[in-house]
Amino acid sequence: MIRVENLHKHFGGFHAVDGASLNISEGSITGLIGPNGAGKTTLFNVIAGVLKPTSGHVFMAGEDITGLEPHELFHKGLLRTFQIAHEFHSMTVRENLMMVPPRQAGEGLMSAWFQRARVRHEDEEIRRRANEVLEFLTIDHIADEKAGQISGGQKKLLELGRTMMTDARIVFLDEVGAGVNRTLLNTIADAIVRLNKERGYTFVVIEHDMDFIGRICDPVICMAEGKVLAQGSLDEIKANEQVIEAYLGTGLKNKVTAEGGHV
């Protein structure tokens, strides 16, 4: 689905992504883990077109998508969410969702004036879809609140909801669980799995919560210092010496040994 080849992103002398190569297979929920500053978010930004890579290539379904603009990638079905939730703060939660579906009839200046009936019909359709998404995410009670005023956890759900408003092919979730309580995290995990099964979305998830990763992700990729250290199932990753050194720490290593390889 996505193939990253020898990707570099340098900020001056700092090599945020330093020769990363990885494969994300279609229909998977891939976890991306690694210590803070490992280059995970930068990698997301380069893949999603927010940053231009210093060198290297990104392919999506065999097509070279390196350096395409974010809105072009969106139309190819590549979506991402933000580590710190973004929203259109002056619009309501429902309006935020209704912004997403591409190629709406009301988009053209001419059709907005002359095809009122069609625009209204389509608007109703999108509104219905937005309501479904809100219900699915259990936030239908805040549909008419201004998005700037809802809680951090609710913004996270809104981010996920945005990806459900269009026919995405691959969704990059950046720390979707950060700052979110257990119950909400379960809701999010359920939503991801359901979208993956029912709609065939491929997911790439950056997350620090190992339970969350263990529950929904296979395979898992571990990054450190801008490079990919290892890729495999969570158990394989946890057993990997380099990964333990760089990220999981020796505390876990002891635990792993004590419990005979199971955590």
Added chain:
Amino acid sequence: MDALNAIVLLSNFVLLPAVSYGSQLALGALGITLIYGILRFSHFAHGDVMAFATMAVILVTWWLQGMGVSIDPLPTALLALPFGIAITALLLLGTDRAVYRFYRKVRAAPIVVVMASLGVMFVLNGLVRLIIGPDDQHFADGARFLFTVREFREFTGLDEGIGLRVSQLITIVVTLVVVAALFWFLNRTRSGKSMRAFSDNEDLALLSGINPERVVTVTWLIVAVLVTVAGTLYGLDKSFKPFTYFQLLLPMFASAILGGLGNPLGAVAGAYVIALSEVGVTYAFRKFLQYLLPENLEPSGLAQLLSTDYKFAVSFVLLVLVLLFRPTGLFRGQSI
């Protein structure tokens, strides 16, 4: 009767001029606030773009008058307006291509773009003077008054009267139509919502599939409409002189900042506050007070707070006050 006379007097000399001047400022300030919200820079060339747009309208008006076209009693300039808008749109899209797009590509700091717009200002400044000259140009034709002060007096039997100029009525009606259409566009259409989304959160807008170049183009087109209409109305109401239009930059920016930069509703409200203050502070209230106060309390002077020479100081003072006490503006725009 005295109270009625006082109200009529005030309406004629303060309210009516302030409302029509405020409407002209509002249209200008709306352009500034849209550019600030979406392109994220302060458009210093706004006054001179307005001069250019009005010049275009004047030239087409003269041409139409030469052809013998007339829509009496309305001024011919209204007929020339669409042509002026088209020419201004070409100018704005042209400068965007030639100047601003580059700075967007390299993601330059806003202050760099502001300086670029200052450069554009100087170029337009010269261009307008080169084409039409630095002098006053009159281009208003058609009826002057809907009713004069004398007609009003004879009709009502009051001592004071209101004279409603056609240009004032046109200003108010056209502003209402344009502002209503703009708000409908921003709140109801998908393109308008894309613009608001882009103004709210650029990164998210890009990742939601909103094409930035499209949003930018639509913004310039709307600005072309606003600025041409504003300049033409001001020219019809007073007269056209390039330097006066350049000077309008200050009250227009003051209006946009007063209302909260990036907030369209604020720009409109700010414009009326500025206009009312400017006219009110420079108006001699002696006659007004004579009607209301008993004879022994009547003022001996003009009861004028500031001479009209200082009217630009009003914008400045309000600007400073807002920046000191409420930097986000009355309606909470983006803080500057």
